[in-house]
Every structure is written in structure tokens, then in C-alpha cells.
Amino acid sequence: MADVLSPAAPSDATPQAILAADVGSTRTHVCLIQRVEGSHRLVARAESPTTAGEPENDITIGVCRAIQEMEAIVQRPLLDSDGDVLTPMEQSGRAGVDAFVATASAAPPLRCVIIGLTDDLSVETAARTCAAANTVVHGTISLGETMRRWDDATLQSLHEAPPDVILMVGGVDTGPVAPLESAALVLATIYETVDAAERPVIVFAGNQEARRTLRELLAPLFDYRVVDNVRPDVHTEMPGELHRELTAIYQHIALPRVPGYSRLQEWAATPILSTSEALGHTWRFIAQRDRLERGLLGIDVGGVTTHVGAVRQVIYQWAVSASLGTSQGAEGLLRTVGRERLLRWLPIPLSAAEALSYLQNAHLRPYSIPQTMEDLVLGHAMLREAIGVSLGQMRHLYWAPEDGESAARSRDRGHPVPSFDLIAARGGFIAHTPQDGLITMALLDAVQPIGLVRVVTDWATAWPQLGAVAAFAPLAAAQVLACDGFHTLGTVIAPSGTGKPGEIALRLRIERDDGQTIALDVPAGTVRRVPLAVGQRARVQVYPSRAFDIGLGRRGVGGQAEVMGGSMGIVIDARGRPLELSEDMEECRTRNQLWLRNLIDDDADAPA
Structure with a gap:
């Protein structure tokens, strides 16, 4: 269903207000969509711990708690006296909604x-x-x-x-x-x-x-x-x-075996979709709407599972990796990759014992939100490895070359990810990270994109719900996605190849739409950032050295493109592909600090 979100003409049957919930393995997210001045907008969102297990054993309890929080935000009743979703909305618009939809991934693997x-x-x-x-x-x-x-x-x-x-x-x-x-x-x-x-x-x-x-x-x-x-x-x-x-x-x-599922279905205007299926609908619509020739790479890192999806033309491919996440999936991730692979991403000194203690705490307290820099950087190390393992699954299922030697290298993460026009990332840990530089760095390290790619995130944790809304109100879903669906990090330029540290890898000429022109030389082994605000555009000319290919299939060949800005502007990753990390932990930490400092606005906030 590549056209699942295709906008339809407005009609009187289009709901005025829609309540949409995504019941995840650890957290439940609810959003309220309402028509405002002729267009549907995301007007409120709330979240609550999922209540599939003891002591509640009923996912609707967590949904109701999130809705009650939303009632306090919008100052109108959304539940009736029995605790059920109040539908339809009163003509006055002061109570209830026209429809409720839901997605879920709360069942264990x-x-x-x-x-x-x-x-x-x-x-x-x-x-x-x-x-x-x-x-x-x-x-x-x-x-x-x-x-x-x-x-x-x-x-x-x-x-x-x-x-x-x-x-x-x-x-x-x-x-x-x-x-x-x-x-x-x-x-x-x-x-x-x-x-x-x-x-x-x-x-x-x-x-x-x-x-x-x-x-x-x-x-x-x-x-x-x-x-x-x-x-x-x-x-x-x-x-x-x-x-x-x-x-x-x-x-x-x-x-359907999840406690409370049948009651949730009674509230819903359409059949409950799995989170992965609904998210796939949204990713496919984005790729179709934006006419992405090289397609979209979607990433969803949850507390228990990690979902990666790829849209190229009309083909959608996906992998959902069980027991690989940032909370209850932390132990499974640790068993899969080992402590050393996690520790190599840290920009701060942290012993193996301290890291293990954090991972155990994340497993035992899945609803906690990162409070310290140690929490953030170790969580982002898990983010990198969970994405890396899931991309390995995609290589096995879809991207492995035909010959045996290359196929084996591909499964072992030695083969590059195909080029995409857009990376669309989401997940609880991403949504609760206050610094976009940390998110951008984690995605660069995990995906190692090649060429030119735009990066966006699901700031409102609403993409799955919009995939469900589209089943009966495609216009509403498309309007919300267009106006409120993205937080744009920016545009990444990343060549493949390997160069000597310090030697010039790329020369750039950036002409912003405000008339300012920037000339920049980027040494090999570095990450640089050029500010370009959300809504701004720039024409970028890139001239790589003979050691690098900017995604055109030939080393040393330059190119130009018009790019869009974002909170991180233009990010140039000249570390080469594949990304090689030192086996010396101290050297890894020093490099991680330098790379991260270049992506965080205030050096005082950077890990040291």
C-alpha cells in the first residue's frame, strides 16, 4: 500500500478531531489531531508507561493515563464516566473526539x-x-x-x-x-x-x-x-x-493476546495495526510524497525492539530485531554485541563495571528517562549498536551481494548501506535527547551514510499513529505529517574512501539563499558543521580529493546540489567509509570527544 496516505479531497465525513495511540513495549504515546482553520494539526501529545504487565495487566490503563494527562493540556473531557474514549465529539467541540485509532507493539517477541x-x-x-x-x-x-x-x-x-x-x-x-x-x-x-x-x-x-x-x-x-x-x-x-x-x-x-487488547479494539474506529506496519505506511508515504529517487531509510529504536525499514521506488523492505533496545532490550543487545563494542562509542571515561550497572538498571527500570550525560552517551552507544545489528539483518535479507565472499562481509557490517535521500529516525531515547548533536552523531556512526542525505526525526513520536489515521482519514494524516510531522536535523555530506588524517578530503563552496558564500576545506578524519537554519536553502559545490567518492561512483569527481537546512545545518562527515575505530579505548574516547564537540553548539555542554 505505497499510497496509504494519499490525500483525498476534503469532505463533511472527514473527522474534526481524532485521538490516536501507540502502545509500545515500554511507553504509550497518545496524540490529538484536530482541524484548525481548515487544516488538521497536531494539537497535543502525552505519554505514560505501558501497562501490559504486572500489576495492571491491561494496556488500556496506560492509554487512559496518557489521555487523562492530555485532558489537562487541552482542558476538555476525552473519556466518559466509565473510562472509555468519548465518541463522537459534541457539536460544541467541548468534549470527546470523532474517532480513536491505535497501533501496538506491546506483545513480547x-x-x-x-x-x-x-x-x-x-x-x-x-x-x-x-x-x-x-x-x-x-x-x-x-x-x-x-x-x-x-x-x-x-x-x-x-x-x-x-x-x-x-x-x-x-x-x-x-x-x-x-x-x-x-x-x-x-x-x-x-x-x-x-x-x-x-x-x-x-x-x-x-x-x-x-x-x-x-x-x-x-x-x-x-x-x-x-x-x-x-x-x-x-x-x-x-x-x-x-x-x-x-x-x-x-x-x-x-x-491480540496482550491484556486489554480487546477493549482497546472496541474503542478503535479501525482494526489495530502493529506499530511496524503503521510506521511502514508512513515511511512509504513520505518517500512517495517527496519523490525520493534513492528512497528512504527508516529507523525506530524502542525499549525492546529495533525496527529498520527501507523504501525504494514501490518496494518496501523491513526488519524488526527482537530483544535489541535501550531498556528491556539492553541485556539482549549486550549479549549480541558485547561490552567492548558499546564502550568504544563513549566520549567520557566509564569503566566496564559502571557500564554494566547502567545496562542492568535500564533493563530493570525501563520507564526511566536519561538524567545525566553518562545516561545519554551510554544510551546512544546502545542506539548505535542496535541500529547496526538491525542493518545487518537488512543486509542478510535484502542487500547481500550474490557472491559468497561479499555476502559474508555484508552480513558482518563490512558492506556499506545503500545510498538513500532521507534518513527518518525515531524512538523514545531519540525523543528524550535534548541535544541534536548527540542524535546526529549517533545516526552517522550507526548508518554510515554515503553521499548526500537529509536527516529528520519524529519529535512528537506520532509517525505510527499517523499511519493508522490514514486508514480512514488520509487527508488528516497527510496534513499533520506535512505541518507537524518532522524535526529536521539537516543535510549530511559523507564521502566514501580513506584518507590520511589532516589531508584535505573535501573542498566546499556553499552559497546560502541569503547571499552569504562560505568556502570550506574539510580534512580527512573530521566532522564539521555549517549553520543553515530550518527553512533556509543553499547551493553546495563539493570537490573531493582523489581518495574520496561523494556518492557518484567515481573518486575525485565533484558535484553540486541544492540542500535544505535544519537544526544542525549542513554536516560534513569526512571520516571515510567504512568508519574505522581504533582498538585503543583511550584513542577512541579522544576522537569521539572531538567529533562530538563539532556538532554541539555550546562546548560547555559537550562531554569531556
Whole structure:
């Protein structure tokens, strides 16, 4: 649905006031959209901790708390005496709203067990696909070891604690069927006495020859689904259909299990969307509206999961990484990347023990907001690594080159991210960071963009809600997004290549629309900033040295473009691509300090 937000002509049926909520894993955000002087605007927003777990066990409690906070802001009732959303709005406009919509990502990641012929090939592909589909693999069972892993402990675990999904893979097309048939018989025996509502969904993504046999054995007992073989031959991976199926299972099976979901749906004018789907609608509309030839890279770093989406022409690709976030996902992130990768981004001295203490506190107190510079810089280190891991998932699913050596390098973050016209970033930690320089630096380090790219953020944490609003009021969603949807950081110019520190990497001539002209030489290994206010434009001419390519495909070739300003103006990142960090922590810290100082207006606020 690339045109999901396409504006429609105004009509009397267009709602005057819309209340929209996004129920995240840690925080719930609510925004009020209202027609003001003929155009819909974002008039208020509020947030509250999500209440999916103990002691409340009802997500509508958190939604109501956020709405009550909003009532105090707008000075009118939005809930009735029973605590339900007050609809429709009174003719006087002094109470209620015309419609309520919601998105949600409060369900925990899917729990999955993979059954495959061997521990490599298909199982590896399936595991990587799960990692990009908000799914955690709790175990694998190999059928290639003469069923030795079907021991009593395995059987008991599957029976007493059924996973959400059992993923069966293995065998190239026209390969062996007997091991998969035997596994299906075991599963049927395990779950024949288990209540139907508690049985796992079974997804088969293996040998085509086994489809009919497995359907006959499993379909009578299970919600049984078939997708493309993830390994149709030893040289080919096809994870796309499995990725989409796992995403659908999360939205249609996992989310409705969240306590309070049914009451929230009763309030809503449209079906509740998963946050990732609604956000995808918004990102696709932005790319379509702005006619972005190279597309848009969307980033959403939450407390538990990290979502990355890419829009190029009419194609939308995405990955949702489970247990990788800045609060309850901090421990999963630490297990994935290790402490050293986090510590290398810090511009201040912090011991491994101090960092570990912070990460544990972030996990135990997910609703806390960063209060100190230590909180901020360590949180932004997590931000960088969560984005980096998720981009690695995108490389595996969509961007990996065909040849094996380059593909392996791509998955290991050695291969650059494709070029995009716009980076659109959001997340609780980003929204609660007071310094745009910190946000910009984190995004540059994590994404390592090449060429010329504009960077914006979701300052109001409203992009998912606008994706849901668009389902029945596309004009309202489009108007709010155009007027209130962005906080523009600015335009980044970043060449690829490697140069000797101190040698000139880029020469720039910047002609601002107020008539001022700036000539600037940028040394290799540095980050520089040129002020250009929001709403201002400038024509930039860039001349790289022979060691650098500004995104034109050839080193040493210059170019020019008209750019837009923002809170950070024009940012020139001449550190080269790929970004190389020293293995010496003290040297890393010194460089991080220098880079960050150039992006923060007041040096007194910069970490030292």
C-alpha cells in the first residue's frame, strides 16, 4: 500500500478531531489531531508507561493515563464516566473526539523452535530470518542426528511450554522427505492432548516434496502454514516469504493476546495495526510524497525492539530485531554485541563495571528517562549498536551481494548501506535527547551514510499513529505529517574512501539563499558543521580529493546540489567509509570527544 496516505479531497465525513495511540513495549504515546482553520494539526501529545504487565495487566490503563494527562493540556473531557474514549465529539467541540485509532507493539517477541535436517544451511537461514522478524529462537532440533535430540527433556519442554511457532525447514527441493514426516508424527503425538488454543503455529519452509505429506499429518491439529523453501538449493537463500509470515503471525496472533487488547479494539474506529506496519505506511508515504529517487531509510529504536525499514521506488523492505533496545532490550543487545563494542562509542571515561550497572538498571527500570550525560552517551552507544545489528539483518535479507565472499562481509557490517535521500529516525531515547548533536552523531556512526542525505526525526513520536489515521482519514494524516510531522536535523555530506588524517578530503563552496558564500576545506578524519537554519536553502559545490567518492561512483569527481537546512545545518562527515575505530579505548574516547564537540553548539555542554 505505497499510497496509504494519499490525500483525498476534503469532505463533511472527514473527522474534526481524532485521538490516536501507540502502545509500545515500554511507553504509550497518545496524540490529538484536530482541524484548525481548515487544516488538521497536531494539537497535543502525552505519554505514560505501558501497562501490559504486572500489576495492571491491561494496556488500556496506560492509554487512559496518557489521555487523562492530555485532558489537562487541552482542558476538555476525552473519556466518559466509565473510562472509555468519548465518541463522537459534541457539536460544541467541548468534549470527546470523532474517532480513536491505535497501533501496538506491546506483545513480547514470538518464541520459536526450529526443526531442521541439519544444524547448517536451512537452519542458519531460518534463524537469521527469525532474528529480523521480532522472533526469538529458543531451541533447534536437528533431524540429521538420527533423532538423538528427541530426548525426554525436549519432548517435555515442547509439551509443557509450547512455543508460539514451530518452524520446520530442511532439504533442498526434491530432497528427502522421511525425516520431516517422522518429525511431523512426533509433533502430532506431543500436542494431540493439548488444548487447541495453546498449540503452536507450525510454519513449513522446507522441501516442496514434503508439503502434501506434512499437510495431511499436521493441518488437522495445528494452524499449519506453508511458505517458500528458505533453501531451495545449497547456493540460494529465499527468506522473504518466511519473514512476511512471521510478521503476520505476530500481528494477528501475538498482539491480540496482550491484556486489554480487546477493549482497546472496541474503542478503535479501525482494526489495530502493529506499530511496524503503521510506521511502514508512513515511511512509504513520505518517500512517495517527496519523490525520493534513492528512497528512504527508516529507523525506530524502542525499549525492546529495533525496527529498520527501507523504501525504494514501490518496494518496501523491513526488519524488526527482537530483544535489541535501550531498556528491556539492553541485556539482549549486550549479549549480541558485547561490552567492548558499546564502550568504544563513549566520549567520557566509564569503566566496564559502571557500564554494566547502567545496562542492568535500564533493563530493570525501563520507564526511566536519561538524567545525566553518562545516561545519554551510554544510551546512544546502545542506539548505535542496535541500529547496526538491525542493518545487518537488512543486509542478510535484502542487500547481500550474490557472491559468497561479499555476502559474508555484508552480513558482518563490512558492506556499506545503500545510498538513500532521507534518513527518518525515531524512538523514545531519540525523543528524550535534548541535544541534536548527540542524535546526529549517533545516526552517522550507526548508518554510515554515503553521499548526500537529509536527516529528520519524529519529535512528537506520532509517525505510527499517523499511519493508522490514514486508514480512514488520509487527508488528516497527510496534513499533520506535512505541518507537524518532522524535526529536521539537516543535510549530511559523507564521502566514501580513506584518507590520511589532516589531508584535505573535501573542498566546499556553499552559497546560502541569503547571499552569504562560505568556502570550506574539510580534512580527512573530521566532522564539521555549517549553520543553515530550518527553512533556509543553499547551493553546495563539493570537490573531493582523489581518495574520496561523494556518492557518484567515481573518486575525485565533484558535484553540486541544492540542500535544505535544519537544526544542525549542513554536516560534513569526512571520516571515510567504512568508519574505522581504533582498538585503543583511550584513542577512541579522544576522537569521539572531538567529533562530538563539532556538532554541539555550546562546548560547555559537550562531554569531556
